[in-house]
Amino acid sequence: MTAVRVGLDVGGTKIEALGLGEDDTILARTRIPTGWGDEAVIAAVHDAIEALAAAGGFAVADVVSIGIGIPGLVDAPGGRVLHAVNLGVDELDLASAVRARIPVPVAIENDVKAAAVGAGSLRGDAHSMAYLNLGTGVAAGVVIGGMLWRGARGTAGEVGHISIDPRGRVCGCGQHGCIETFCGGGAVMKAWGRGGELPLRDVFDLAEKGDPLAVELREGIAFGAAAAVRSLVLSADVETVVLGGGVTALGDRLLDDLRDRLRRDAAESPFLASLRVEERIELLPAGSPAASLGAALVGAALLHGENPHTDHVNIEADTAGADIEPEGAVHG
Template identity: 45%
Template structure:
């Protein structure tokens, strides 16, 4: 009898990506559809991806199906709210129940950064790891001794909302309501403000321009890298992980991002023997571009202690 597959979904504002994965972590199939916004659109698109994966693999789906989604998530109830890029506003949206009704299989739901963290842990094969998501905002996921740390209020890893001085944004208001948050410096949105482009991605544009010797681009890149390094430093001092994995949309820049953040970490440690001894730059990794870590992590949610 052919073994069933684990299925994980990464639901984002532009696409829903699903993977069918064996118990050993091999990806048998992928399916991607454009996201239709709103409660019905999200559920309909997610169900379509699962059905397509069933058809492509010819296998039964293990229960439960895992879903990673942005917004505020209650994993125990399988609900989500304030996923504004998906058209999910206000009240708790019972995504797990709605999908389970459509598919006839139980569903578990997790925040997308936490799902990506579990995927990064699977890819790297270590039990202590931090995933730093450099997307529109800035947030981290933490795995300690093989277990995902969510926190009492689900706020573990929200380093983007740490107000830190030294970047000149102390008077600027963050979307969270505080002033001077790290996310105002070290996020995709921050790069878009500092280096606006008419098409394409600001991160790719500013790193390309800095590589070509544009002095202003170099300054934007180095300020951004210093902000990311500050987040890495906070996480390193808080939980002392074996690895810090950089992911999210900005991480598609690749090795130049790793080089810039590593250089910033070494510069920040230059006058501190204590920081230098931690060698945080050596712990940095990039998400492999061919590994959809959020979907992979979602596929493992049914095997993860809740």
């Protein structure tokens, strides 16, 4: 019998599912659309597991644990989703709903924290790192000593809501000038207001042609992302900040802007210059399964008698030899 640990990355439009084998290799990956509302989300989770089993050639009965990374406010110890606006979920006991059909250990985790666990495992060096998600919103997961650090109340890494300009745009959290208002994809597209198939790419393209608003927004993205990276380095002293999320589809143009901004800021501060922050950042490769892999590891922790929500999560999987096909960005 094959013992399969399943990880699901539930997003606003899709679920990415991953199956992890007994030898820590990735058996299969698949994607299906996400549902809207409590019942539809539950149904989509079960559909994703069944689709994954079909793709990997194993039975649902072979599944021994399930981990689910999901956006929004999560009561991880209780296995509940408390607020996921992009999924139409207000309060849902998701772990119990999944266990009702598949009676195995089920762990629920915030998607960014799950991605941090996965990114640490994929890098094979999770001693001191942070995963910074630049998606519709901005948040991070911090891994110290190979374990996920949640903080006293589970909000460690919420750098998107650090105000860096009290006179800036109003953030969804109610503050002014939060990091997220500068480099969050949702805030940038709202400020851009011109639509387009790929508005963030348009901002970068038109900035190179001198469009005043595009120049302002592109500089703002680098300003906000630099502040987020510095916050993580200065508060947790992580050695590496791995960048992921939809905004990172801009690739080297984003990375070059960010490094240039960090260098310019450090030029005015010998203290910052000594930290060499610009050397500590890297992009998560396109198509990386960090979020779904991390979810699988969070779920698997329950099998070893660990409580991943109080005792942290040991990052153990060795997927260096896994055949990972590019499937686009993990986060949007």
